Ligand code: NG1
């Protein structure tokens with residue numbers, strides 16, 4: 001059953017607190033819009049950023065993840081006008097005004113080599129028009145953006161922007177599609193930028209419900225289950241701490257993000273071959289084949305009357321797959337070359353490259369560390385399932401904190417040692433955080449820099465943040481003022497998802 005994007009005219013339908021502060025921000029955006037375009041906007045599209053609590057680099061493996069939407073968000077005020085040109089300004093003068101025209105036939109050209117900020121909007125605009133297809137001549141649009149998600153730090157500022165642009169374009173053309181369609185469009189749209197991402201960020205931004213984290217499943221189809229954190233005393237709190245190490249995924253993708261996507265895809269093909277199920281239609285027709293599909297097909301053909309308890313099924317299956325993968329990939333602990341894999345699969349190296357889409361997302365690597373990437377993927381998926389189990393167990397004792405924190409610490413170790421997507425600053429800030437009282441500390445988002453997330457007791461939050469300022473920021477970034485630090489290290493709680501704010 002599809003869900004609709006909420007259309008609200010009261011801010012408390014979007015934000016749980018600080019309503020005055022949000023009101024002032026919407027007011028300022030509206031006034032700025034009138035100054036720039038000389039008229040009121042028709043609506044304001046809102047899409048939040050997200051922090052991934054646990055489940056890293058496994059959405060594109062088809063496994064469930066456990067993120068939550070955060071209050072920082074992307075706002076785009078829009079007025080539909082005649083003509084076919086789109087004008088985009090930003091309240092932050094760092095982003096110069098851009099204008100482009102709709103060209104019948106080739107909607108818009110996106111020059112991904114420039115990494116210009118307007119490209120994210122163009123992706124969403126292009127994707128939205130393709131999704132609503134029957135728009136003979138789309139409306140002209142006057143847009144003014146105000147983004148409060150810190151950029152390129154793993155809080156999905158990019159996906160919030162693309163989701164917002166998709167909703168803005170659909171609504172301006174009076175064809176706002178369902179949440180599911182907006183997610184699908186946004187995931188496909190962001191790939192125009194050149195990163196071969198999964199669907200976690202866009203799903204979280206669009207489909208989160210307030211006060212809840214989101215257990216997101218991607219296969220066999222997209223499914224979001226809101227999960228509340230255990231009501232412990234004191235309450236659970238999360239602190240986001242930015243290492244200040246920029247990690248622009250669009251730039252480093254060939255040796256980082258997109259390479260990891262390829263390693264997990266080649267790993268899935270090799271494991272399916274090893275398990276003699278690569279020829280099964282479920283695997284042969286999968287484009288791309290993921291570890292999740294391999295797991296489902298392995299159990300469907302080996303244990304047809306599998307245990308029916310969903311969690312036990314997940315836990316048992318993931319444990320078996322981890323064992324299978326370790327037994328098989330351990331033959332090449334230093335990694336496999338493309339020729340090793342093509343040879344084992346009985347296809348040419350160029351066919352294999354085509355199968356895993358390196359043509360569209362070029363990578364630079366001569367070895368694929370399939371053992372380590374598979375060990376991370378299956379063990380991380382297991383930690384996500386266990387994390388949800390603890391949240392839904394009904395236990396609200398201190399044991400919860402310890403159990404959830406341990407899973408987050410194990411995730412950080414796996415990201416650092418097996419998936420190799422951490423960095424010295426992330427490792428250091430996690431060590432400092434644990435000494436300062438965090439129960440669980442880990443990188444969040446793609447990694448290689450950007451943000452970390454920490455599980456703390458709410459009554460210890462202020463002291464915790466003070467300790468991070470003292471031991472990390474003051475030492476490394478003494479020039480940061482207290483005002484700057486408010487956007488660098490801050491407590492956060494589950495926020496609601498995307499909405500259209502329509503002036504009543
Ligand atoms: P960030 O770092 O927020 O861009 C990226 C991917 C996610 C997921 C995480 C790692 C995109 C748009 N986002 O998130 O799909 O793979 O890395 O868990 O590619």
Ligand code: MG
Pocket residue numbers: 156157158159201
């Ligand atoms: Mg992103």
